[in-house]
Each structure stands twice: as structure tokens, then as C-alpha cells.
Amino acid sequence: GQQVMQIPQYQHVQEGEDFTTYCNSSTTLSNIQWYKQRPGGHPVFLIQLVKSGEVKKQKRLTFQFGEAKKNSSLHITATQTTDVGTYFCAGPLLWGDDKIIFGKGTRLHILP
């Protein structure tokens, strides 16, 4: 069945350093979504990428969708303590499909 792989599983960075998490799917995705879950919280939607090769920015966050629509990345520039949490990629296999599968997530820990 379809799998969404995400690496690394954990990342410890000094405050101010950059951070990147990578997501790979075994099959082509119609779109990919990114979520952030703070410790003790629930997943919160960050962004959705739809087009091949798409790049979107939100302040210090940069999201990319691969040309083959099988991989994606989230890059955070100059991390802050508020960036702590687990970042998940997720996506449906088919456009309009309700079955949204999550990657295993990358847990980001910031060292002050």
C-alpha cells in the first residue's frame, strides 16, 4: 500500500540554526499537506502544495513539492523556540480522495 516516509525522525538544533525535514511517497501524490503539532497539542494545518515543482513561503518557512510529486520538504530558517513541535507531511493518493495518510513526522527540539 501507499506509504509516506519522512526523515529525520528527530532533529535537535541550536536556536538560530536552520532545519529541514523531508517527505517521500512511494506513489505520486495529488497534493501534499504539512502540519505542525506542538507538544500536548493537535495537528495544525500549515500549507498545501498542489503543483509539480511548487515552492511556497510563509515567513521563515519554505515548502517545496518535487517535480515528480513524490517528495516534499519543509525548511525553517533561523529557528526559534516557538518552532518546537512535530512536523508531519500528509497527502491523499488521488485528487479529491479523502484518505489522507500521514508521514511519521519529524520532532524538532530547539536548544537555547
Next chain:
Amino acid sequence: DTEVTQTPKHLVMGMTNKKSLKCEQHMGHRAMYWYKQKAKKPPELMFVYSYEKLSINESVPSRFSPECPNSSLLNLHLHALQPEDSALYLCASSQAGGKLFFGSGTQLSVL
């Protein structure tokens, strides 16, 4: 209103109890979801309702019984659960294949 409301926030139940989790959204979303999340794991899809009809059941044991009384409400009825069913149960809603709006979850402990 962009919220998904879940009750209760915490629930402790014995293996012989019957309880229900409730979820409500008023965003007009046609799809509603139940996810199960264990600590330090990703959300795991359980059920999806589309236009109030069960469209996806991810081979969930029958001790979990979903119900969608109307387009705004989603319930998860629990009966004869096992300790390994202890987890955070998340409700979410969305439009077709679109972003998921999650509730804050019910932290369930089965004793």
C-alpha cells in the same frame, strides 16, 4: 467559525464500559474523520464520513463504532475496549482532499 470541537477532553474507562466521543464542526465541510494517535506516532486514520455516509473504514475493530447523525456531528461509540486502545482520538473535517481541521482531541485511558 473555523473550529472543530471535541468532547470530552479526557476520558478514563474500564474494559467493560460503554462510552462515546463527540465531535462537532460548523464549517460546512462534507468530510469528517476519526484518527487515533499514540504517543510520538503520527495520526492513524480510522474512519471517514463523506456527506454523512461512512466512506472509509480502515479495518478498525468492531469495538469502535462510528456514527454521523448529521453533517455537523460525528460520534465514536466505544465498547469493550482494551488497554492498548488508550490513545489520543482526533476528529477532523475537510473539503475534498483538502486541509484537515483537527479538534483538540480526547485523551482516552482504558484501565
